[in-house]
Amino acid sequence: MAKDILTKPKAFYDNFHRKPDQNKQDTHYCPGCGHGILHKMIAEAIDDFEIADRTIMISPVGCSVFVYYYFDTGNLQVAHGRAPAVATGYKRTHPEAIVISYQGDGDLAAIGGNNILQAANRGENITFFFVNNAIYGMTGGQMAPTTLLGQKTMTSPYGRKAEREGYPMRVLELLSSLEAPTYLERVALTDAKHLMKARAAVRKAIKTQIDGKGFSLIEVLSACPSGWRMTPTDAVAWISEKMEKTFPVGVYKDVIKDRKPNTWTRMLEKVPFEKYHEILELTGEPMEIEADMSSVLDIYKNPEILIAGFGGQGVLLLGQFLAEAGMRHCWNSSWIPSYGPEMRGGTANCHVKISEKRIGSPIVAKPSILIAMNLPSLDKFEPLLKPGGLLIYNTTMISRAPSRNDIEILPIPATKMADQLESLRVANMVVAGAIQEKTKLFDEIILKDCLNTVVKHKNFIPLNLQAIDKGKEYVENFGK
Amino acid sequence: MAKELIKGNEAVIKGALLAGCDAFYGYPITPASEIAHAAAKYFPLAGKPFLQAESEIAAIQMCYGASGGGSRVMTASSGPGLSLKMEGISYSCGSELPIVIVDIMRGGPGLGNIAPEQSDYNQIVKGGGHGNYKVLVLAPNSAQEMCDLTMLAFHLADKYRNPVVVLTDGFTGQMMEPVEFPYPNPGDFKKHHWAAMATPETRDSIINSIYLDPYELQEHNEKLQKKYAEMEKNEVRFEEYMIADAEVVGISYGTVSRVMFTAVDVARNKGIKAGMLRPITLFPFPKDKLIELANFDRVKAFLVSEMSNGQMVDDVRLATHFKKPIYFFGTMGGVVPQVEQLAQEFEKIIKT
Ligand SMILES: Cc1ncc(C[n+]2csc(CCOP(=O)(O)OP(=O)(O)O)c2C)c(N)n1
Ligand code: SF4
Ligand SMILES: [Mg+2]
Numbered sequence A: 001m002a003k004d005i006l007t008k009p010k011a012f013y014d015n016f017h018r019k020p021d022q023n024k025q026d027t028h029y030c031p032g033c034g035h036g037i038l039h040k041m042i043a044e045a046i047d048d049f050e051i052a053d054r055t056i057m058i059s060p061v062g063c064s065v066f067v068y069y070y071f072d073t074g075n076l077q078v079a080h081g082r083a084p085a086v087a088t089g090y091k092r093t094h095p096e097a098i099v100i101s102y103q104g105d106g107d108l109a110a111i112g113g114n115n116i117l118q119a120a121n122r123g124e125n126i127t128f129f130f131v132n133n134a135i136y137g138m139t140g141g142q143m144a145p146t147t148l149l150g151q152k153t154m155t156s157p158y159g160r161k162a163e164r165e166g167y168p169m170r171v172l173e174l175l176s177s178l179e180a181p182t183y184l185e186r187v188a189l190t191d192a193k194h195l196m197k198a199r200a201a202v203r204k205a206i207k208t209q210i211d212g213k214g215f216s217l218i219e220v221l222s223a224c225p226s227g228w229r230m231t232p233t234d235a236v237a238w239i240s241e242k243m244e245k246t247f248p249v250g251v252y253k254d255v256i257k258d259r260k261p262n263t264w265t266r267m268l269e270k271v272p273f274e275k276y277h278e279i280l281e282l283t284g285e286p287m288e289i290e291a292d293m294s295s296v297l298d299i300y301k302n303p304e305i306l307i308a309g310f311g312g313q314g315v316l317l318l319g320q321f322l323a324e325a326g327m328r329h330c331w332n333s334s335w336i337p338s339y340g341p342e343m344r345g346g347t348a349n350c351h352v353k354i355s356e357k358r359i360g361s362p363i364v365a366k367p368s369i370l371i372a373m374n375l376p377s378l379d380k381f382e383p384l385l386k387p388g389g390l391l392i393y394n395t396t397m398i399s400r401a402p403s404r405n406d407i408e409i410l411p412i413p414a415t416k417m418a419d420q421l422e423s424l425r426v427a428n429m430v431v432a433g434a435i436q437e438k439t440k441l442f443d444e445i446i447l448k449d450c451l452n453t454v455v456k457h458k459n460f461i462p463l464n465l466q467a468i469d470k471g472k473e474y475v476e477n478f479g480k
Numbered sequence B: 001m002a003k004e005l006i007k008g009n010e011a012v013i014k015g016a017l018l019a020g021c022d023a024f025y026g027y028p029i030t031p032a033s034e035i036a037h038a039a040a041k042y043f044p045l046a047g048k049p050f051l052q053a054e055s056e057i058a059a060i061q062m063c064y065g066a067s068g069g070g071s072r073v074m075t076a077s078s079g080p081g082l083s084l085k086m087e088g089i090s091y092s093c094g095s096e097l098p099i100v101i102v103d104i105m106r107g108g109p110g111l112g113n114i115a116p117e118q119s120d121y122n123q124i125v126k127g128g129g130h131g132n133y134k135v136l137v138l139a140p141n142s143a144q145e146m147c148d149l150t151m152l153a154f155h156l157a158d159k160y161r162n163p164v165v166v167l168t169d170g171f172t173g174q175m176m177e178p179v180e181f182p183y184p185n186p187g188d189f190k191k192h193h194w195a196a197m198a199t200p201e202t203r204d205s206i207i208n209s210i211y212l213d214p215y216e217l218q219e220h221n222e223k224l225q226k227k228y229a230e231m232e233k234n235e236v237r238f239e240e241y242m243i244a245d246a247e248v249v250g251i252s253y254g255t256v257s258r259v260m261f262t263a264v265d266v267a268r269n270k271g272i273k274a275g276m277l278r279p280i281t282l283f284p285f286p287k288d289k290l291i292e293l294a295n296f297d298r299v300k301a302f303l304v305s306e307m308s309n310g311q312m313v314d315d316v317r318l319a320t321h322f323k324k325p326i327y328f329f330g331t332m333g334g335v336v337p338q339v340e341q342l343a344q345e346f347e348k349i350i351k352t
Helices: A034-049 A063-070 A083-093 A105-111 A113-122 A171-175 A192-210 A232-246 A273-279 A315-328 A375-384 A414-420 A424-439 A444-449 A458-477 B008-018 B033-045 B056-068 B079-094 B121-127 B143-160 B170-174 B214-234 B254-269 B287-295 B312-320 B339-351
Strands: A055-059 A074-077 A098-104 A127-132 A183-188 A216-221 A250-254 A304-310 A332-337 A347-355 A369-372 A390-394 A408-412 B002-007 B023-026 B050-052 B073-077 B100-107 B113-116 B136-138 B164-169 B176-181 B238-241 B248-251 B274-279 B281-283 B301-306 B326-330
Touching: A034 A063, A034 A098, A034 A127, A034 A192, A034 A216, A055 A063, A055 A083, A063 A074, A063 A098, A074 B056, A083 A098, A083 A105, A083 A113, A083 B023, A083 B050, A083 B056, A098 A105, A098 A192, A105 A113, A105 A127, A105 A171, A113 A127, A113 A171, A113 B056, A127 A192, A171 A183, A171 A216, A171 A250, A183 A192, A183 A232, A192 A216, A216 A232, A273 B008, A304 A315, A304 A375, A315 A332, A315 A347, A315 A424, A315 A444, A315 B002, A315 B176, A332 B170, A347 A375, A369 A375, A369 A424, A390 A424, A408 A424, A408 A458, A414 A424, A414 A458, A424 A444, A424 A458, A444 A458, B002 B008, B008 B033, B008 B073, B008 B100, B008 B143, B008 B170, B008 B176, B023 B033, B023 B056, B033 B050, B033 B073, B033 B170, B056 B073, B056 B079, B073 B079, B079 B100, B079 B121, B100 B143, B100 B170, B113 B170, B121 B164, B121 B281, B121 B312, B136 B143, B143 B164, B143 B170, B143 B176, B143 B214, B164 B170, B164 B254, B170 B254, B238 B254, B248 B254, B248 B339, B254 B274, B254 B301, B254 B339, B274 B287, B287 B312, B301 B312, B301 B339, B312 B326, B326 B339
Parallel strands: A055 A074, A055 A098, A098 A127, A127 A216, A183 A216, A304 A369, A369 A390, A390 A408, B023 B050, B023 B073, B073 B100, B100 B164, B136 B164, B248 B274, B248 B301, B301 B326
Antiparallel strands: A183 A250, A304 A347, A332 A347, A332 B176, B002 B176, B100 B113, B136 B281, B238 B274
16 A cells, blocks of 8 residues: 555545545555556645636546545546546536546547547647556556556567557647647656656646636656556656656647636536526417317318428428427327438428427328329328328329329419519418418418418518418419 | 427436436537537526537436536437436446436447437336346336426435436427426425535435445345335326227336227227226336236236337336236337227227
């Protein structure tokens, strides 16, 4: 057990009560281990800045998994490598907290490589301490991304070879190529001079966060005498002689002065919940009536509608419009689209049910009303139409006559009529007008009011209204 | 109350905010993306964080962080994303963190497709992560329930300090229906007292799933099992339809339950005494109700239908102790059972 902690900083517990063994005074680290030294530096900085009450330490997976034994602060223990994500989730909901993520090289550079890269790239206002000991200490000395060339570990027993395992990963150099990070420095826990620099870097990194200036990461070259199979003295020498060659110490990025405070804290102004209905666009009181379908012809009651055509013909919107109208009559209604790549292929269809009764399956397997806006839709869906059902098809796009003779057929040059209104996009509303005139399903004022809900740009509403009227007129005169 | 015709996926987000959700962390995937879209739109308006994470692995871990800090938090995804979230779900159960997770199931395995399936049942209900854990699973079948059960999910997550999954299929997410939204309840806007909130009062709080001593970990696990038993006692929810005199009882959830509902009507019109039971909670599963039904002489058989290779059906078998024949009708790959098919199954069963 290490006796490296002589006078305890206040940010450490007096008594390590969370430690399960009898010795509640010393850390669980091996003699000569760098973790204990770094812990103390962090705790001293927390003391100096008087932030223990609002500090959250993130304990990783690795030898420092028990960070929470020592730090008298809020503690979150997390999964291997995920500390940057957990810290992000925490910090964004607690921008006032000081969040310190403490991770080893396996944790940060291997399994959590993407997590740290992304947190850095987002410029999270969090302080990261990255303990590079060139090995997996906890699991018994396996190779880490930072293991030196030639270094023997349990999983590189013949020495790391670039051809086989690649080169040691230089995390700071990688991160320093990103725009967002504020402060990146590599230090070494070796002689007094280096220790002083390390202490200063630890403080500066925490201060960066306190000042709201964004992402900082200190890479700490740290001894693992047990993993390296060395005496503590030899281990420190190995850092200076070997590790520093591959991982030169120094400041890799420092733009603290250029960063404006608080632009990085993402402090959001909470809106009182009384305002939520407003925010969620739930305050509109759309016109509705309680209607029944008693005056509607039986064949048009509780319609099951299938609408199909090209993407861009407003097929999905027409469906929504009808479903909205159903709801505004206090009936049940449902709408399901064909979704995903199918739509990208250029065809779109949707199923609409409007019913006085509860709607079971929302799927329209046998439509009572089929709207075919193009030929492929007619080909595909005509056979499905219920006997006696209504087929409305767009004669501008469909030259053939329907083949069924057990159905009611309404041909309508919807696209051409829309073109006459100088917008091909309202062909769908021409059809809506035709459906209404044919079925008399809806109250017309309510139906037209539904445009206010489904049409995004309000200045298009008059045009859509015209289209509905055109469709109605057409049906009125049809066959006359 | 305010009524709106809305997609199930969007109703999830409105419901979540009305239930006091503080943050959303997610990653896009069809057919769940509208949830992230709506979150990206509305969370900032409420002054709350929305963040597109680098992966589902990260998204659930961000939830872990926010929840550990006492915030109500959620994420949403579909099968491939849920596979990645398993790590975080296990840790959240171990650390007893309330998190709401929405899974809009699509076709699998692998990349599969984006059509509706129910093939994540085992992964979610049985636990796809490691350890002796359970999550509460709620199964909406309408846009209204996408709102209501999401709100309930936040309550249950808090009540049990446990993740809750809202599990449904692509159709329920994509479907638009009228939804009535309630007003928010002020009680839902407080932080959790046990959390590590970066305050002097909570300085000693720790969020942790490590118990080195085997006896301590056993004790922790026993405590968790007690909690799961409480859930089984208190939280079973289901819907019955035409069950009072039913001779054949259909069982299904999500979109299939909507199809089955109509199929029961069709079968009844043919004089077949069909009825159905729709589990609304998949864990806890309505076991007691099922054995009660299985014990009735009049109940001749069960018909389980799922858009999967038969996953929930195992739970029906266990619950009914094989007392009555259980027939299974499954579709896969995004094919949805048809009303006629289920009606025919009811008919076949009664005639055998
Ligand atoms: C998902 C997962 N994989 C593997 C492990 C096993 N494991 C525990 S610690 C560790 C390596 C830690 O090495 P490092 O981050 O360098 O920390 P050190 O012990 O060297 O300080 C591994 C692989 C784990 N806990 N979780
Ligand atoms: S194994 Fe290495 S890193 Fe772990 S405590 Fe021992 S010396 Fe430190
Ligand atoms: Mg290491």
